[in-house]
Amino acid sequence: MNPTSAADGHALPVAGGRATAGEVWRLSRGHRLRLTAVGLVGVAGTAVDLIPPVAVGYLVDRVRAGTADPGTVLTVTGVMALSAVLGAAGTAVTVAHATRIYHTVLAALREQLVSRAMRLPQHLVERAGTGDLISRSSDDVTAVADAAPAVIPALTVTAFTIAVSLAGLAALEWPYAAAFAVVLPVYALAMRWYLRTGPRVYRAERAAMSARAQQILESQRGYATVLGFGLAEHRHRAVLTASWDVAVHAIRARTVQSMLNARLNLGECLSLAAVLVVGFVLVDHRLSTVGGATTAMLLVLRLLGPVNQLLFVVDTLQSALASLSRMIGVVTIPVTETPGMPTPPEEPADAAERGTAVRLRGVAFHYDGGPPVLDDIDLDIPAGQHLAIVGPSGAGKTTLASVIAGVHLPDAGTVTRPRRTAVITQEVHVFAGTLRENLTLAAPGATDRDIRAALETTGADDLLDLSADALDTLIGTGGHPLTEAQAQQLALARLLLADPELAILDEATAEAGSAHAERLDRASEAVLAGRSGIVIAHRLSQAAPCDRIVVLDAGRVIETGTHDELLTAGGTYARLWAVWQAGQRLGAGR
Numbered sequence: 001m002n003p004t005s006a007a008d009g010h011a012l013p014v015a016g017g018r019a020t021a022g023e024v025w026r027l028s029r030g031h032r033l034r035l036t037a038v039g040l041v042g043v044a045g046t047a048v049d050l051i052p053p054v055a056v057g058y059l060v061d062r063v064r065a066g067t068a069d070p071g072t073v074l075t076v077t078g079v080m081a082l083s084a085v086l087g088a089a090g091t092a093v094t095v096a097h098a099t100r101i102y103h104t105v106l107a108a109l110r111e112q113l114v115s116r117a118m119r120l121p122q123h124l125v126e127r128a129g130t131g132d133l134i135s136r137s138s139d140d141v142t143a144v145a146d147a148a149p150a151v152i153p154a155l156t157v158t159a160f161t162i163a164v165s166l167a168g169l170a171a172l173e174w175p176y177a178a179a180f181a182v183v184l185p186v187y188a189l190a191m192r193w194y195l196r197t198g199p200r201v202y203r204a205e206r207a208a209m210s211a212r213a214q215q216i217l218e219s220q221r222g223y224a225t226v227l228g229f230g231l232a233e234h235r236h237r238a239v240l241t242a243s244w245d246v247a248v249h250a251i252r253a254r255t256v257q258s259m260l261n262a263r264l265n266l267g268e269c270l271s272l273a274a275v276l277v278v279g280f281v282l283v284d285h286r287l288s289t290v291g292g293a294t295t296a297m298l299l300v301l302r303l304l305g306p307v308n309q310l311l312f313v314v315d316t317l318q319s320a321l322a323s324l325s326r327m328i329g330v331v332t333i334p335v336t337e338t339p340g341m342p343t344p345p346e347e348p349a350d351a352a353e354r355g356t357a358v359r360l361r362g363v364a365f366h367y368d369g370g371p372p373v374l375d376d377i378d379l380d381i382p383a384g385q386h387l388a389i390v391g392p393s394g395a396g397k398t399t400l401a402s403v404i405a406g407v408h409l410p411d412a413g414t415v416t417r418p419r420r421t422a423v424i425t426q427e428v429h430v431f432a433g434t435l436r437e438n439l440t441l442a443a444p445g446a447t448d449r450d451i452r453a454a455l456e457t458t459g460a461d462d463l464l465d466l467s468a469d470a471l472d473t474l475i476g477t478g479g480h481p482l483t484e485a486q487a488q489q490l491a492l493a494r495l496l497l498a499d500p501e502l503a504i505l506d507e508a509t510a511e512a513g514s515a516h517a518e519r520l521d522r523a524s525e526a527v528l529a530g531r532s533g534i535v536i537a538h539r540l541s542q543a544a545p546c547d548r549i550v551v552l553d554a555g556r557v558i559e560t561g562t563h564d565e566l567l568t569a570g571g572t573y574a575r576l577w578a579v580w581q582a583g584q585r586l587g588a589g590r
């Protein structure tokens with residue numbers, strides 16, 4: 001059984017209880033000795049806290065017996081003060097160290113979450129929506145971090161206080177402990193009701209937060225479209241609806257908390273009444289002294305706070321656990337290797353096949369809930385050769401490139417590619433930072449001379465003239481704006497510096513025949529020189545110079561050969577080429 005399951009058909013998976021506990025145990029490695037020491041100090045601190053109730057009971061009996069002198073009162077008061085100081089010190093040390101361990105482990109988990117998020121299979125993120133992922137690495141981390149002040153004392157000091165006080169009550173006279181125990185079912189019922197209701201309500205609240213994050217993100221990302229199509233009102237309504245949903249779920253969650261409060265108050269009244277009655281009967285039958293009954297009442301009063309607190313933080317604990325299981329759900333997703341990241345060896349193991357850069361056998365793929373997009377694809381690219389993939393719009397060219405790059409996992413078949421594979425997709429992201437930082441992302445060791453050479457080779461050296469700061473020019477969000485063409489050239493230069501064994505180029509931004517297209521075609525050729533390459537040919541001018549061309553139609557390879565072979569064959573490619581040339585002539589004649 002998979003310990004991690006999807007919360008619904010689309011969301012990212014949520015870890016089950018066992019998987020969450022296992023991951024937390026694994027993360028606690030290296031802190032366990034310190035945790036044990038913290039536990040011991042906690043128990044010692046709470047044991048010292050038993051002294052004041054016992055001391056008051058002793059004093060009551062001495063006063064009743066008429067043997068209490070000022071010296072006795074002073075001594076008892078001194079002992080109580082000392083125990084209070086020692087107890088407080090024990091609590092402070094326990095909570096401080098436990099908090100440090102808690103946040104250290106949480107920081108490690110967050111790092112793993114972010115690292116895993118960067119390597120998740122793209123289809124999974126697309127299906128769940130980026131908002132879900134962002135919410136898990138922000139809202140959920142915040143929920144777990146914010147729970148620290150409630151959860152840490154509860155799991156250390158409060159739990160110890162309850163255990164030690166109950167033991168003290170039993171040691172005094174067992175009927176006192178029994179009286180308290182009789183009321184425990186009230187607490188147990190409150191807890192059972194809460195555990196059934198709470199997690200569901202909190203999960204729904206978190207899911208509503210994820211949905212709201214997704215709506216806000218989409219509105220921001222599609223800002224230009226929103227403005228262009230006058231969709232502001234529509235987006236505003238969508239965000240408003242999602243926010244209202246969060247409010248409704250938040251109100252439900254707070255209502256559940258209030259109802260828990262009422263049940264705890266009932267338990268409190270009943271336990272005080274039970275111990276009072278037992279104390280009265282015991283004293284009446286001379287089985288306990290008034291001092292003993294006083295100690296018992298003080299112990300119960302001491303117990304009530306922590307019991308309520310513990311039950312009440314079950315609420316925060318549940319909420320934090322819901323968030324934790326969502327974070328661990330992401331951390332435990334099996335990842336595919338991502339282009340440009342260290343990957344397990346993918347090259348053909350067979351020495352006879354070492355000359356092959358890419359090999360696909362029987363590859364099939366479909367997007368979630370969609371029809372097959374790729375069907376039974378076989379492909380071989382000898383090392384150092386360039387393959388063009390052409391075909392009508394929607395044929396599956398980009399999808400095939402993503403499957404080869406490892407961004408999507410095939411439903412069937414095998415994909416073999418070089419360890420260092422890099423892709424330029426249709427949407428180039430410009431990171432907020434300097435031109436130099438953007439270029440050296442995948443080649444941290446590159447010198448300024450390397451960077452300038454890469455810019456020159458890809459014909460992108462005019463990027464240096466964006467401002468007087470040259471390579472230190474700020475670009476991306478908040479920086480110097482880049483045109484789409486400049487962003488593509490930046491990506492090509494970045495790829496040249498990364499120097500992968502296989503480069504996959506899938507850019508469709510340039511209009512055929514434009515100066516921009518010719519410039520990009522030249523830059524692409526320069527980038528592919530000396531390495532294996534795949535060109536998703538959105539313009540046929542990109543396909544002609546390649547060593548081999550594959551024609552894709554409705555997800556199947558229908559033709560393959562060199563440019564000349566395919567023209568001679570007079571099939572689909574030849575027809576596409578004729579149409580393309582006619583279009584070019586028409587464009588030139590205009």
Ligand SMILES: Nc1ncnc2c1ncn2[C@@H]1O[C@H](COP(=O)(O)OP(=O)(O)OP(=O)(O)O)[C@@H](O)[C@H]1O
Nearest residue numbers: 126367370373391392393394395396397398399400
């Ligand atoms: N993320 C996605 N989710 C669902 N379906 C998708 C997704 N991306 C592409 N498709 C569908 O898969 C099919 C192949 O799309 P793909 O983008 O691979 O074709 P293409 O040949 O590259 O087209 P184009 O030249 O227009 O970019 C299309 O029917 C498309 O609608």
